[in-house]
Amino acid sequence: MTQDLYGLETTASRPDTLQAIDDFIHGFLAYQPKSAGVIAAADADPESPLVNAYAALLWMFLEHPVAPEKARPYLQRAQAARGANAREQEVIRAVGHWVDGDVPGLLAACDKITDQWPRDLAMLKLAQYHLFNIGDAAGMLRMALKSLPEAEDIAYTHGMIAFGYEQCHLLDRAEAAARRAMELRHDEPWAHHALAHVMLTEGRVAEGARFMESVVETWTDLNSFMRSHNWWHLALFYLSQGRHDDVRQAYDQHIWGLEKDYSQDQVGAVSLLARMEFAGVDVGDRWGDVADHVAARGQDTVSPFLTLQYLYALCRTDRPEAAELFKAIEARSADTTAYDHAAWAEVALPAARGIAAHAKGDWATAIRELGMALPRMAECGGSHAQRDLFEQIHLDALVRDGRASAAQQVLEMRRTYDPDGVPLNLMLSEVYEKTGLPDLAKQARARAERTLASV
Missing domain, CATH: 1.25.40.10 (Tetratricopeptide repeat domain)
Structure with missing residues (x-):
């Protein structure tokens, strides 16, 4: 029996199939495009169980409503294939859970696999992805x-x-x-x-x-996600430093435009554009192209974290598709049988109401609805840094509604991890002026100016 690149036994016997399995595993872990070759390899070797399971898995990472339909033929071939070893059988079962929408079952399967085969890093990565999303x-x-x-x-x-x-x-x-x-x-x-x-x-x-x-x-x-996402993180540092030209260049050359139809590239663009605007960066006409591609997704509720950012883009650009997506969120929230019902009904739905209200300038509603959702936003997925978008929408509503004292509380808490940030301190300066604290306003402006002078 042959082994994959990490020494795990596989029943793949054809050299091309084994190479595709290794490329998938390494490409998956290292975020390299070579992982996509597993599709062609599965088509060329339909009776090999693991390569077809991995092909189904790759399709599911499309993060689109059509993904299960694309994945299922490969899953069925993997299930029908003879001779799969014990680990391969467990991998096939794990992938099947995801295709069927059973994420708790998938996580239990990944736990079982990694208990017995701790070097199966593909299943570890898969589990981390789903644990992250919940x-x-x-x-x-x-x-x-x-x-x-x-x-x-x-x-x-x-x-x-x-x-x-x-x-x-x-x-x-x-x-x-x-x-x-x-x-x-x-x-x-x-x-x-x-x-x-x-x-x-x-x-x-x-x-x-x-x-x-x-x-x-x-x-x-x-691959486009990892390249654009690491650049997105670099752009956040640029934003804090007040480096507007560098942020725009990062967006144009490395964040938007790599794979415009891909979910993660879309939300990366949405969240950075929103942050740029909150920071006072002129984004020009950049919203239009992003909204066009988001609108093409239709009523996509694969993930609450992704869907809320799609909604922001559509509302921000006053697209008619925003109303249809909002209805889809309401329908998804009403599905009491779903494993993630609470995340949709108790977190995503009020957040969606807040996002829609923010776009309409209904600051009070935006503050109220987002305020209900924010303490539990982790249930919708995303990292601390990514979920900060929703905190910034809420903060923007506080400022625009004239709630300077409340905004001051939020801004000073944010300053604990961005002490010298240019947009934060400029906003804080304005808030202190409005609350009758000119000395504190002057100090905040001075911090922003020191940062700008240092870059």
Whole structure:
């Protein structure tokens, strides 16, 4: 019996099929486009169970309502194939759970696989992806740590551990794990990503920008999500530093335009454009193209985290499709049989109401509805940094509604992790002026000016 690149036995016998399996695993972990070759390999070897299971898995990462329809023929071939070994059978079952919409079943299956085969990092990555999407940070960390010590020698192990630690607010451990990953592979993009999170959270903005710029050349050949997302993180550092031209250049060259039809590229563009506007950056006519591509998704409620950002883009551009997407959110929230019913009904729906109200200038409703949703936004998925978009929408509504005292409270709390940020301190200066505290306003302006002078 042959083995994959991490020494796990597989029944794949054809050299091309085995190479495609290795390319899928490594491409999946390293965010390289070569993972897509598993589709053609599965078509060329329809009786090989694992390669067809992986092809089905790849289709599910489309994050689109049509994904199960695309994935199911490959899943059926994997299920019908003879001779799958014990691990391959468990992988097929895990993928089947996802295609059927049974995420709890998928997570249980991944737990079982990684208990017995801790070097199966593809199943570990799959589990982390879903735990991330339901806001289970502790689960992400627990799952990643199961890979030790057996997978200690693999850089991607430590990158996943680093992100698990970061999402659990264990920042020192996250940084140590990310740096261990980079000792094994300097080009490990998920480790870069984890370090960007740590530095952003700790207010190490200038250091974060320098670090990400130092590894940026290693992202050139990554898939569109990882390349655009790491650039998105770099752009957040630029925003804090008041580097408007650099933010626009990052958006135009590295964030929007790589794969315009892909979900993650779309929400990356949406969330950065929104942040740019909140920070006072002129975005020109950039919203139109993004909204066109988001509108083409139709009534997409695959993920509450993604859907809320689609809704923001459609509402921001006053697209008629916004009303249809809102109805789809209401319908999804009414499905009491879904495993994620509470996330949709109790978090995403009020957040959607708040987003729609914000676009209409109904600040009071935006404040009320988003205020209800914010404490539980993690249930909708996304990282701390990504979910901050909804905090910023809420803050913008507070400022626009003249609630200066409430805005001051939010801004000073935000200053604990962005102490010298230019847009934050300029906003804080305006708020202090409105609350009759000119000395504090002057100090906030001075902080912004020092940052601008340093870059």
